[in-house]
Amino acid sequence: MPGLILIVILLALVLVTIFLGVRIVPQGYKHVVQRLGKYHKTLNPGLNFVIPYLDTIAYKVLTKDISLDIPSQEVITKDNAVITANAIAFINIIDPPKAVFGIDNYLVAIRNLVQTSLRSIIGEMNLDDALTSRELIKTRLKESISDDVAAWGIVVKTVEIQDIKPSATMQMAMEQQAAAERTRRAAITEAEGKKSAAILNAEGAKEAAIREAEGNLEASKRDAEAKKILADATREAISRVTEAIGENQLPATYLLGEQYVEAVKEMSGSSNSKLVLLPADVIGAVRGLLGK
């Protein structure tokens, strides 16, 4: 009977021991075990066994990448402009015991480290540099934090600057500057346009005048040539007429007289002038025409 009681107690003890000793650690976590208050070992994911009387699970550490949101803060640049910057850091706990025993609260510590480092890095930059060189800030931030957190068994995978923007007044001034710059460029462009237009107009006028003068010159040349040709032709005609008339003037006088009479007849037939002066001596008049 005492044996049975002892066995039952032993069974209960085995039961409790196994219940408390078997530990399942989920993937993505590691458990830090302390044996009698001292670090003993780190439990990896999966099934683990600890001795319940000696060991306690002191910390359950997340070994996935932890994304740490770094709250936005006001930073003063080298040229005394205020900008607001916030970031996000990705950290990974490589060495759980170092992380839990090396620092009271690694999340808060890293958050503060990132904030102060960000302040000091941006504090060494001018406003324009700070706004444009995020990549540089990122690398320097990572470098400066890495050495500090190394002692805690933590790796900073990356620190990304999320938002970096100047304060409201600064932003207004910058917008004004940008607007003024645009206005300046617009004015310059317009003036350049006008200048170009005026030049082109003047060139056009000049070209037109030159062409016109050239045209006139050409026309005058042609006119003169025409006159020459006409004069030549007239001379030829006159000489031929003269040749034809020769000494005998009578037929010419007759022809001229006939035409003269014809002209007078037409004149009298016209409706507007009814006053026709006829020379009395037609023959004389015609002869006068011939200049004889």
Added chain:
Amino acid sequence: MEFSMQWWHWLALGLLLVGAELIVPSFTIFWFGLGAGFTGLLLLLFPGLSLTAQLALFALFSAGSTIFWFRVLKPRMADRSTAGMAREAIIGELALVIKGSASPRDKGRVRFTVPLLGSEEWPCICSESLQAGDEVRVTGIEGHVLTVEKR
């Protein structure tokens, strides 16, 4: 004791305990199920065992199967994924030395083919001297410095 345990009582208890593992997934009841099953089988072979002996065997088998599991079977269970285990993911990786180190106190630099833990290049320390172009294997990680050994 009016009631005496039959061998099939133990087996039934074992099956029930193994089944209970499905409801309480802590992987602890399972061992008692196995222990009860073993006890049942032994009782089938040696029907003259006293209840004390049966309980003792039950306790022994339960503890024994637990120990067997953790001592023999668990070491053979490889990690299927190193996701969420950065240290295990980087240890054993091969890297190329891009900046040699003359002595163990010097830091060299190594480069991985794919970025590990957020960067391709790492400072490293090695017990031997390293030449640029050597291939090394990662043995550990100390802060932001890898410890490596020559292949």
